[in-house]
Amino acid sequence: MDHKRNTTLLFSFLFFITYLITIASSKDLCPGTPNTTAAPGSTLSARGDATVNHRVISLSIYTVQISSQIPPEVGDLPYLEKLMLHKITNITGQIPSTITKLKYLRFIRLSWLNLTGPVPDFLSQLMNLEYLNLSFNQLSGSIPSSLALLPKLLYVELSRNKLTGTIPESFGSLQTELTYLILSHNQLSGSIPKSLGNIDFQSFNVSYNRLCGLIPSLQGFDYYTYFHNKCLCGAPLDSCK
Ligand SMILES: *[C@@H]1O[C@H](CO)[C@@H](O)[C@H](O)[C@H]1NC(C)=O
């Protein structure tokens, strides 16, 4: 492991966040598209809104090699609408609760990191959230049923984690209709809530879990949506005994 390089990149990451906070609060800088590249093949980018001055509304960092945690200062970008950290080797630790300060957040993708801890209950305070993707991490604990309180939520992907417990019944009664629900490759147990049978999902996947019982009549999903579970039964799997 090239420790020195890692440290340098970690500092540029933290520096970058500080830089964003500076632009976010500056009165003198022009709005624009700062775009800093950290290393070949790596990208740090941020975007301001051309109509609303001095506000960082999007932060994307992907394919960099740093060992760090998500800095709590991310909560100091109050106008952030999109947060994407993807494929950063060894971002460990939990999702910081300061994220709840980001009232405009619509899009969260924290994928291919090494995040631990729960899918936080406090995400249900982000009332503008439409897209939540926490796939390919080490998240554990159960899926908070309070996510169903989010009035605009359309996409939920929590695949490839270590989640346990049941699929919340409340997901069948969101104010919006969930379009995507991908929960494959976890350790979820119990049955698939009947309430989900009423939803017209574009994409749905609960394969590779420990689910059991009768599959509710979801439309148009095949064997591969449900395979590798403990004892799910009914079409498109074998009928229940
Ligand atoms: C930032 O730079 C990368 C690499 O040069 C480019 O692919 C990406 O589109 C840029 N992003 C923005 C928002 O300009």
Ligand SMILES: *[C@@H]1O[C@H](CO)[C@@H](O)[C@H](O)[C@H]1NC(C)=O
């Ligand atoms: C996560 O941590 C494990 C164990 O330290 C490591 O093997 C793996 O490469 C890490 N994955 C990422 C995406 O950082």
Ligand SMILES: *[C@@H]1O[C@H](CO)[C@@H](O)[C@H](O)[C@H]1NC(C)=O
């Ligand atoms: C990930 O972080 C852990 C703990 O800080 C460290 O032991 C490990 O070497 C790191 N792995 C990589 C791939 O950076």
Ligand SMILES: *[C@@H]1O[C@H](CO)[C@@H](O)[C@H](O)[C@H]1NC(C)=O
């Ligand atoms: C969530 O992130 C994963 C991993 O990067 C990606 O493969 C998947 O398409 C994303 N899901 C959605 C619904 O965008």
Ligand SMILES: *[C@@H]1O[C@H](CO)[C@@H](O)[C@H](O)[C@H]1NC(C)=O
């Ligand atoms: C569901 O996820 C599994 C595991 O990732 C995958 O093999 C399967 O093709 C997916 N099913 C559908 C219908 O996309």
